[in-house]
Amino acid sequence: MNPAFTLFMWARGPAFDVALAIFAAGITLRLVEMVVLGRKTDLAPAKGHPIRQGLATIFTRSIPRPGLVRFAPGTYLGGYVFHLGFFAAFLLFAPHIALIRDALGLSWPAANRAIVESATALAVVAAIILFFSRVMDPVRRALTGFEDYLVLLLSVLPLVTGYVAANKLFGNPEMMLAVHVLSVDALLIVFPFTKLMHSVSFVFSRYYNGAIQGRKGAES
Amino acid sequence: MMAPIADPRFSPMPAGMFFSASVGNALPLLHQIRHALTALLTGGTETIIDLGAIPFGPGDEAVLEETLGTGEVHAVLTAMGESHVRETAIPGVWRIDHRDMAGALQSRFVEITMMPDILKTQREDAVRGLKVLEDRLAALDGGTPV
Amino acid sequence: MxxxxxxxxxxxxxxxxxxxxxxxxxxxxxxxxxxxxxxxxxxxxxxxxxxxxxxxxxxxxxxxxxxxxxxxxxxxxxxxxxxxxxxxxxxxxxxxxxxxxxxxxxxxxxxxxxxxxxxxxxxxxxxxxxxxxxxxxxxxxxxxxxxxxxxxxxxxxxxxxxxxxxxxxxxxxxxxxxxxxxxxxxxxxxxxxxxxxxxxxxxxxxxxxxxxxxxxxxxxxxxFYGDVIHDRCYRRPFYDKGLFAETFDDEGARAGWCLYKLGCKGPTTHSVCATVKWNGGVSFPIQSGHPCLGCTQPDFWDGGGFYKPLSVPTGDYRALAAGGVGVGAVVGAAGALVGRGVKAEAARKHETVDAHDLEKPS
CATH class of the missing domain: 3.40.50.700 (NADH:ubiquinone oxidoreductase-like, 20kDa subunit)
Known part of the structure; x- marks a missing residue:
């Protein structure tokens, strides 16, 4: 009867259920795989503190190396702004908090519209800068494959569609809401099987990197 | 101007539910009225605002009422129920409330004008009035003096 | 006629x-x-x-x-x-x-x-x-x-x-x-x-x-149906400020904050309830403290629940996600064990080569 609303109901009903199940199964699969596979025991005596350095590296890698910001400002600043903006828009917007409360029972105060919308806009601008930094630089362009472009597109779509739906910029607002939820469903489905997995696996990779260097007594 | 807003007497809601002017719709409406009054003075443009189309929250009406105040003119029409035409304390800004015969409110307007049209005699009524007067005069001329 | x-x-x-x-x-x-x-x-x-x-x-x-x-x-x-x-x-x-x-x-x-x-x-x-x-x-x-x-x-x-x-x-x-x-x-x-x-x-x-x-x-x-209630609602400023009633009897509900989290369908419901109102302009559901049910929309009765926020999924997604975690754990463990098996097998089959072997004519 109302295609926009029907699509919206499908997107937040069966489509979300399936997407979330795939997301949960995929993330668990890859985490369990990582843990069970483990790493070969290093029999050499440690020269430093592998565990301590491994744990520390999980956090210290969030701070850029001196000089690198100047070397690739677009990548660094764009990366920061995109990640912070994405999570601010995701975690501070009331409808999203309502969803998390329903799912996990956790709740926190929402931010006002100006903050959420500025964060969204900044994240989108940052994503565009990141896209251009990939396309303009010949080395990065050569390293970028279809998956990278897909992942970039899928992480920006929820921001753009959400902004359009909330501000009724164009199109039928209900249809845009449906498209927004569908874009999130798509993001959830591809998440575990693409580089988006870094948002979980970074803990492991940073720990391993830190621990390997720590064992050698080197900086990480 | 802010003083009456904080006064819970003007709120139709209990004090706990009082709605502050900062989030209500009275303030934007008052600004619209200010622009309309400027337009009336500069270009003679009249404006009618339908209060039935404004999303008023509790307390908004009190803010409007208090800010506009009561002026010099208060006319009552008896036209299938009463209509109250009041000039506010801001000359040029009128409040018009139409009521039905049971006294229930039918529609409410703010008019920014030198003279609301509804107060003027309508041409059709004047034509009918002329005829009525002529008939009455004819009755006086032809009839027996009282 | x-x-x-x-x-x-x-x-x-x-x-x-x-x-x-x-x-x-x-x-x-x-x-x-x-x-x-x-x-x-x-x-x-x-x-x-x-x-x-x-x-x-x-x-x-x-x-x-x-x-x-x-x-x-x-x-x-x-x-x-x-x-x-x-x-x-x-x-x-x-x-x-x-x-x-x-x-x-x-x-x-x-x-x-x-x-x-x-x-x-x-x-x-x-x-x-x-x-x-x-x-x-x-x-x-x-x-x-x-x-x-x-x-x-x-x-x-x-x-x-x-x-x-x-x-x-x-x-x-x-x-x-x-x-x-x-x-x-x-x-x-x-x-x-x-x-x-x-x-x-x-x-x-x-x-x-x-x-x-x-x-x-x-x-x-x-x-009459051009705007959604949300856009004409006097509680909209609270939505924009991020102030919400979380339950029907909390401080936010008493202060008249936005009812989105209590399931208000105002954002997707087209009607003039917020301006024309009901009972001679006295009030409308949201002003009376109850979320909009969305009654002017097709299939409003099957919209996933009157008290479920619009952003909350309608299905039994928690059970499905839990099932997904279970399946993922089993498949992930199995995959990793197979991988370890392959690795061990490769290590077992690995033949060491020394300089003498290389000297041998093939």
Whole structure:
């Protein structure tokens, strides 16, 4: 009867259920795989503190190396702004908090519209800068494959569609809401099987990197 | 101007539910009225605002009422129920409330004008009035003096 | 065919002054959600309007829409509208019953063929027409017969407009909307459960003065269903500030904050509830502290729950996600063990090579 609303109901009903199940199964699969596979025991005596350095590296890698910001400002600043903006828009917007409360029972105060919308806009601008930094630089362009472009597109779509739906910029607002939820469903489905997995696996990779260097007594 | 807003007497809601002017719709409406009054003075443009189309929250009406105040003119029409035409304390800004015969409110307007049209005699009524007067005069001329 | 009198003639006959008529038109402009400056245009149109014959059909419904329109806050408006139209058949209100009532309907149809207005309240059972009949005839039959000579159809209430509550899952009667059955007549949908009284009369007044109003994708007059409640809600500033009632009795609920998290459907519901309001402009559900149910929208009854926020998924997603975690753990562990097995096998098969081996002729 109302295609926009029907699509919206499908997107937040069966489509979300399936997407979330795939997301949960995929993330668990890859985490369990990582843990069970483990790493070969290093029999050499440690020269430093592998565990301590491994744990520390999980956090210290969030701070850029001196000089690198100047070397690739677009990548660094764009990366920061995109990640912070994405999570601010995701975690501070009331409808999203309502969803998390329903799912996990956790709740926190929402931010006002100006903050959420500025964060969204900044994240989108940052994503565009990141896209251009990939396309303009010949080395990065050569390293970028279809998956990278897909992942970039899928992480920006929820921001753009959400902004359009909330501000009724164009199109039928209900249809845009449906498209927004569908874009999130798509993001959830591809998440575990693409580089988006870094948002979980970074803990492991940073720990391993830190621990390997720590064992050698080197900086990480 | 802010003083009456904080006064819970003007709120139709209990004090706990009082709605502050900062989030209500009275303030934007008052600004619209200010622009309309400027337009009336500069270009003679009249404006009618339908209060039935404004999303008023509790307390908004009190803010409007208090800010506009009561002026010099208060006319009552008896036209299938009463209509109250009041000039506010801001000359040029009128409040018009139409009521039905049971006294229930039918529609409410703010008019920014030198003279609301509804107060003027309508041409059709004047034509009918002329005829009525002529008939009455004819009755006086032809009839027996009282 | 009788010539129906012009409205202006009817009014003049009742001694209604031009000023009174202008007052009425000003109110009508407000009721029709038109700019007040259009009142003179309404007056002109009304002067030329003839009383149309109206046939009101009641199908699968609760009569709440009739209750709503007859309990309107501005009785004289409705009186004038109903003086303006000729309500020739309305089985709840009319005195006639049985064969007399049906005869009245047939007579009105015959006398005004091609010109009368049909108002439909309620949905039409199609799967089993026996669920709703009158005078021994199915709703489907009566609708088709009556619609054939109609100038236009106004559906009053969500049931007639979109199937409404009878159409809710699992739709035992096979309920359908009028627009599912009649496709060759202009249909004006006036949904709501019930619709706001002045919206119903406003639509009738618009049909009378300017004909079929401009409609949206769902057949609703844009004047009344153009905006979503959320955009006209006086609590909207709280939404924008991130201030929400979390339960029905918390501080936020008492302070009148936004009801989104309590399941308010205002953001997807098109209606003038927030401006025209109910009970003579006294209040509307959100002002009374209850979230909007979305009753002017198709399938509002199956929208995932009245108290579930719009952003919350409607399915049993937690169980599915838990199942996903289980499946993922098993498959991941199995995959990793297979990988370890492959690695161990490779290590076992690995043959060490030394310099002497390399020296050997192959």
């Amino acid at each position: 009788k010539t129906r009198p012009l409205l202006s003639e009817t009014m003049a006959a009742h001694g209604v002054s031009r000023r009174t008529f202008m007052k009425y038109c000003a109110t009508l402009a407000s009721v029709m959600a038109l700019p007040p400056a259009l009142a003179p245009r309404i007056a002109q149109a009304l002067e030329r309007a003839r009383r149309p014959s109206v046939i009101w059909l009641s199908f699968q419904e609760c009569t709440g829409c009739t209750e709503s329109i007859t309990r309107s806050h501005a009785p004289t408006i409705e009186e004038m509208i109903f003086n303006t139209i000729s309500l020739d058949y309305q089985d709840t209100l009319q005195a006639a019953a049985g064969h007399q009532a049906e005869a009245a309907r047939h007579q009105a149809m015959k006398e005004n063929y091609g010109k009368y207005l049909v108002v439909v309240e309620g949905s039409i059972p199609v799967a089993n027409p026996a669920y709703s009949c009158f005078a021994g005839r199915s709703n489907l039959d009566v609708l088709k017969e009556t619609a054939a000579g109609a100038a236009a159809i106004v559906t009053v209430g969500t049931c007639a407009a979109y199937g409404g509550i009878p159409h809710a899952m699992p739709n035992p009667t096979g309920a359908r909307a009028v627009s599912d059955i009649i496709t060759d007549k202009p249909i004006i949908n006036v949904p709501g459960c019930p619709p706001i009284p002045v919206v119903m009369t406003g639509v009738l007044a618009h049909f009378l003065t300017f004909g079929v109003p401009e409609l949206d994708d769902l057949g609703r007059p844009k004047a």
